[in-house]
Amino acid sequence: MDIVFSQVAWLAPLFPLTAFAVLTAMGRGLGKAGAIVATAASLLSFVLALLIAAERLGDSAEDYTGRIEWLRAGGVVLHAGYEVTNLTALMLVIVTLVALLVNVYSLSYMKDDERISVFFAYVALFTASMLGLVLADNLLTLYVCWELVGVCSFLLIGFWFRKPEARAAAKKAFVVTRIGDLGLLIAILLLYWNMPNHALDYTSLYNVFHSQSEALSDSLTTLIALLIFLGAVGKSGQFPLHVWLPDAMEGPTPISALIHAATMVAAGVYLVARTFDVFEASPNALTVVALVGAFTAIFAAAIGLAQNDIKRVLAYSTVSQLGYMMLALGSGAAAAAMFHLFTHAFFKALLFLAAGSVIHAVHTQDIREMGGLGRRMKLTAWTFGIGALALSGVPPLSGFWSKDAVLAAALEKSPWLFAVAVVTALFTALYMARLFFLVFTGSSRGEAVVYVHAKESPAAMTVPLVILAVLTVAAGFVWTPWNEWLPGWLAGSGAGEEEAGAGGWNGVVVAASVAASLLGLLLGWLVYGRKGAAVSAAAAKAPGLVRILERKFYIDELYDIAFVRPLAVLGRALHVFDEVVVDGAVRLVGRSVQAAGKLNTRLLSGQLQTYGLAALAGAVILIVAIAGRRFW
Amino acid sequence: MTMLGSYLTLAAVLFCLGLYGVLTKRNAIIVLLSIELMLSAVNLNLVAFAKYGINASLRGQVFSLFTMTVAAAEAAVGIAVLISLYRRRATVNVDEFNELRR
Numbered sequence: 001m002d003i004v005f006s007q008v009a010w011l012a013p014l015f016p017l018t019a020f021a022v023l024t025a026m027g028r029g030l031g032k033a034g035a036i037v038a039t040a041a042s043l044l045s046f047v048l049a050l051l052i053a054a055e056r057l058g059d060s061a062e063d064y065t066g067r068i069e070w071l072r073a074g075g076v077v078l079h080a081g082y083e084v085t086n087l088t089a090l091m092l093v094i095v096t097l098v099a100l101l102v103n104v105y106s107l108s109y110m111k112d113d114e115r116i117s118v119f120f121a122y123v124a125l126f127t128a129s130m131l132g133l134v135l136a137d138n139l140l141t142l143y144v145c146w147e148l149v150g151v152c153s154f155l156l157i158g159f160w161f162r163k164p165e166a167r168a169a170a171k172k173a174f175v176v177t178r179i180g181d182l183g184l185l186i187a188i189l190l191l192y193w194n195m196p197n198h199a200l201d202y203t204s205l206y207n208v209f210h211s212q213s214e215a216l217s218d219s220l221t222t223l224i225a226l227l228i229f230l231g232a233v234g235k236s237g238q239f240p241l242h243v244w245l246p247d248a249m250e251g252p253t254p255i256s257a258l259i260h261a262a263t264m265v266a267a268g269v270y271l272v273a274r275t276f277d278v279f280e281a282s283p284n285a286l287t288v289v290a291l292v293g294a295f296t297a298i299f300a301a302a303i304g305l306a307q308n309d310i311k312r313v314l315a316y317s318t319v320s321q322l323g324y325m326m327l328a329l330g331s332g333a334a335a336a337a338m339f340h341l342f343t344h345a346f347f348k349a350l351l352f353l354a355a356g357s358v359i360h361a362v363h364t365q366d367i368r369e370m371g372g373l374g375r376r377m378k379l380t381a382w383t384f385g386i387g388a389l390a391l392s393g394v395p396p397l398s399g400f401w402s403k404d405a406v407l408a409a410a411l412e413k414s415p416w417l418f419a420v421a422v423v424t425a426l427f428t429a430l431y432m433a434r435l436f437f438l439v440f441t442g443s444s445r446g447e448a449v450v451y452v453h454a455k456e457s458p459a460a461m462t463v464p465l466v467i468l469a470v471l472t473v474a475a476g477f478v479w480t481p482w483n484e485w486l487p488g489w490l491a492g493s494g495a496g497e498e499e500a501g502a503g504g505w506n507g508v509v510v511a512a513s514v515a516a517s518l519l520g521l522l523l524g525w526l527v528y529g530r531k532g533a534a535v536s537a538a539a540a541k542a543p544g545l546v547r548i549l550e551r552k553f554y555i556d557e558l559y560d561i562a563f564v565r566p567l568a569v570l571g572r573a574l575h576v577f578d579e580v581v582v583d584g585a586v587r588l589v590g591r592s593v594q595a596a597g598k599l600n601t602r603l604l605s606g607q608l609q610t611y612g613l614a615a616l617a618g619a620v621i622l623i624v625a626i627a628g629r630r631f632w
Numbered sequence: 633m634t635m636l637g638s639y640l641t642l643a644a645v646l647f648c649l650g651l652y653g654v655l656t657k658r659n660a661i662i663v664l665l666s667i668e669l670m671l672s673a674v675n676l677n678l679v680a681f682a683k684y685g686i687n688a689s690l691r692g693q694v695f696s697l698f699t700m701t702v703a704a705a706e707a708a709v710g711i712a713v714l715i716s717l718y719r720r721r722a723t724v725n726v727d728e729f730n731e732l733r734r
Contacts, residue, residue, distance in 0.1 A: 606730025616655065
């Protein structure tokens with residue numbers, strides 16, 4: 001089959017990048033027109049991504065790589081390039097589709113914001129850099145795009161920068177992910193120094209780490225793998241760097257759906273999957289990945305149980321699901337992780353956009369003030385319900401299939417990890433049930449005026465919801481017990497053979513997963529769904545536990561004491577040092593020159609007699625010195 | 633030989649008197665006069681060395697003649713400057729003349 005569209009894959013990031021350039025050049029005056037331009041650009045990218053994916057659906061699509069020389073410094077040559085594999089094709093479709101839907105959704109959601117064209121410019125820049133990240137054929141190009149998406153995330157979290165919380169959240173996100181980025185940078189540098197020919201592209205990585213050549217020692221490989229993972233931990237909000245993601249919900253809701261649920265936070269998972277060769281060469285690193293993933297999954301799910309902000313519940317759910325993906329990666333099942341990423345992107349984007357629709361209607365994010373909205377917003381309620389069921393892992397929705405793939409992988413790795421994952425599934429179902437019942441059923445607990453005025457969102461917002469809901473239902477069928485197409489396709493060319501596929505399907509896994517999700521939903525209904533159930537029922541029964549969960553295990557407070565305060569003190573000390581010593585030295589130089597100048601003006605009074613006196617004094621000193629030498 | 637010491641001492645005393653006058657007097661005329669005094673001390677030195685020096689010759693005396701000529705010219709210029717200054721400022725107090733500062 002002729003490779004046609006893969007050859008022009010580099011166009012995909014260029015469309016949104018052009019849109020960004022146009023929007024930035026034209027400035028704010030563009031308003032609505034700018035939004036349309038950005039949406040059109042993302043539509044073009046989506047079409048291209050679809051064509052590329054369709055072209056690769058054949059059995060033996062070759063990977064396509066194109067590169068240009070980027071920098072030449074002495075003997076060192078750096079390349080920038082793109083590579084189209086089945087994995088990148090899948091990611092392209094996910095990113096462009098969600099970006100397109102979010103663009104359409106935002107047309108309506110952001111229509112009253114005076115900086116709407118700035119918003120769309122940022123989104124376009126984000127889409128471009130995310131596509132670049134996906135397409136990059138080497139780690140350096142990836143790193144550049146990696147930082148770019150970080151910047152866009154910062155800009156968009158802080159989009160409403162007049163809110164102090166948004167500013168703080170943006171800064172927090174930037175600083176916390178920076179820690180991970182540093183790890184990734186060090187890993188890239190280590191690879192650069194130790195790889196043969198300083199190669200950083202994935203093909204070389206594959207060759208080096210698969211040929212069992214002794215190019216890199218075991219400990220070095222583990223170190224590199226762990227540092228790459230640190231980057232992924234920062235970006236994907238894994239414990240202990242998860243703290244920025246829930247705060248990132250200060251940004252506009254479409255952004256939460258696009259960046260902080262479907263695409264950017266999945267970049268960490270994608271990075272690990274892309275450099276999976278390095279991880280496979282180091283079993284210890286894989287175990288660390290699995291442990292961190294499992295812990296994050298259950299930890300964040302537990303916090304999600306007690307949050308009262310609709311977006312924060314979803315944020316912790318995202319952290320937890322990303323933990324799932326890491327768990328799958330750590331268990332050696334990259335395909336399962338990518339599958340979960342794929343389905344999660346759809347149902348989490350759906351949940352966020354539906355939540356945005358709710359927020360749009362009632363102007364609050366506190367679920368304690370909602371209730372009964374299902375009757376006013378039927379479409380939102382239905383789509384949200386589908387997303388919630390998918391996230392809970394109810395068959396036959398997509399979440400069920402991908403979660404089972406992850407669980408099966410975890411069971412192969414270790415029964416303990418499996419147990420943790422199943423409990424997490426239970427928690428997941430529980431908090432989603434709580435969310436759904438508190439928001440959409442029962443009677444309104446907020447102000448009556450708001451409830452009466454709450455109405456279904458306009459079509460620009462509901463159409464993306466419906467599309468995503470359909471995908472949420474359908475996306476799971478690419479990998480089912482009777483259709484093992486996806487893992488084979490993902491592994492397809494280049495990435496490796498049998499190891500990419502997870503273990504087969506297992507009755508125990510399916511039973512445990514379904515039981516966990518149904519039990520969770522049932523519990524949720526019993527506590528929050530039944531008539532007369534109180535919002536704070538759980539809090540009344542176990543106040544201590546709920547309080548700990550509400551405060552997110554006091555992680556923020558812990559960091560505050562352990563890192564933020566000492567660093568602030570250090571910063572203040574350095575500031576004082578700067579003020580007193582460094583600036584002092586500078587001021588001293590300035591002042592002494594000034595003083596010398598002042599002294600000089602006093603000396604140079606224009607009184608010739610004074611000058612003469614000075615000359616006389618000098619002459620006398622000279623004479624005395626010369627004459628005195630004789631007696632020395 | 634002892635005469636040379638006396639001449640030089642007298643010249644030094646004259647020079648110091650002149651220097652004192654130049655540095656301390658406020659009246660510009662007196663300052664000019666003091667300068668003449670210092671020049672006279674120099675001339676005295678020249679003549680003394682011409683008479684009692686190691687290579688005694690007329691050269692020193694001729695030189696002092698030139699010096700006096702130049703000193704006369706200098707005094708003329710100095711007086712001219714003073715007069716024009718006096719016309720502008722109506723004073724001959726040297727403390728007032730600090731235009732060099734600007």
